[in-house]
Amino acid sequence: MKRVLVLAGSSEARELIAAISSRFDVVASLAGATRAPLELGCETRVGGFGGVSGLVDYLRDARIDILVDATHPFAAQMTDHGAQAASLAGIAHVVLQREGWVPTAGDNWVFVDRFEEVAQIIPKGCTVFLGTGRQTLGDFANMVNRRLLCRVIDPPQGPFPYDSGRFVVGRPPFSIAEEVAFFQSESVEWLVVKNAGGTRSRSKLDAARQLGLPVVMQRRPALPDVPVVDRVSACVAWLEGQT
Incomplete structure (x- = not known):
């Protein structure tokens, strides 16, 4: 039975693990950013690897045959490290990343590459919902004279x-x-989000459209030159092709 390391952290990672656990020996890896993560139903390690060299050592020591990167679309460093480590360890590697969001009729989106650009777009005095997570707050130091709301799990x-x-x-x-209801109760005037894609957090964008609120959307980082699939079913088929 092939041994698969899934770099987890996304809803797709959980779906994939459930789909392949009977056919592969699965190990999941979580970064540890959430203090009480949901159970994944397989052997799970928490914490970093210590860079590319540490991940290479782990892949060899744990006798991993295949690496699946199913991290968040903005976990750029982990994705880059995974690609390098898989190449150095000589194992098969695939990125599972859901499709990004695209604006539709009624959406008012402004795209940026870096959050430091947001202060040039959102006027002072506005109430801004940062749907970007706690770890990004340092990128908004220049957002003075705006009321900022940041949603966190813990x-x-x-x-x-x-x-x-x-x-x-x-x-x-x-x-x-x-x-x-949340945006209305807090008098939110702008949203700032990452283009995470998927349906799980799409509701805030649908709510913004319904209320006519503008959105600043961060573009995704570029992916390394490796196989990429955008659905769990496609990843399962790719894995079965490696056996």
């Missing part, structure tokens, strides 16, 4: 890093109605 262990803002605790998914 209760914060420290104060909000800027005077004019606060954390909002909640675990997705949220319905469109819930997002509409």
Whole structure:
């Protein structure tokens, strides 16, 4: 039975693991960013590998045959390290990454490559919902004179890093109605999000369209030159082709 390391962290990773566990010996890896992650139903390791060399050592020591990168679309460093390590270890490698969102009629999106650009777009005095996670807050230091709201899964262990803002605790998914009610109750005027894709967090964009709110959307980082699939079923088929 082939031994597969799944770099997890996405809903697709959980679906993939459930789909292949009976045919492959699966190990999942989580970065450890969430203090109480959902169970994956397989052997799971938590924490970093110590760079490319550490990941290469792990792949060899754990006798991994195939590496599947099913991390978040913005886990660019891990994706890059995975590609390098798989090549150095001489094992098969595939990236499972869902398709990104595209604007439709009624959407008002502005695209950026870096969050530091947002301050040039959103006027001062606005209330801004940062649907980008706690780890990105350092990128918004130039967003002075705006009220910032950042949603996090785990209760914060420290104060909000800027005077004019606060954390909002909640675990997705949220319905469109819930997002509409939240945006209205907080008088949100702008959204800032990453182009994560998928249906799990799409509701905030649907709510923004319903309310006529503008959205700043960060483009995805480029992927390495490796096989890429955008659906769990396609990844299962690719894996079966490696046996």
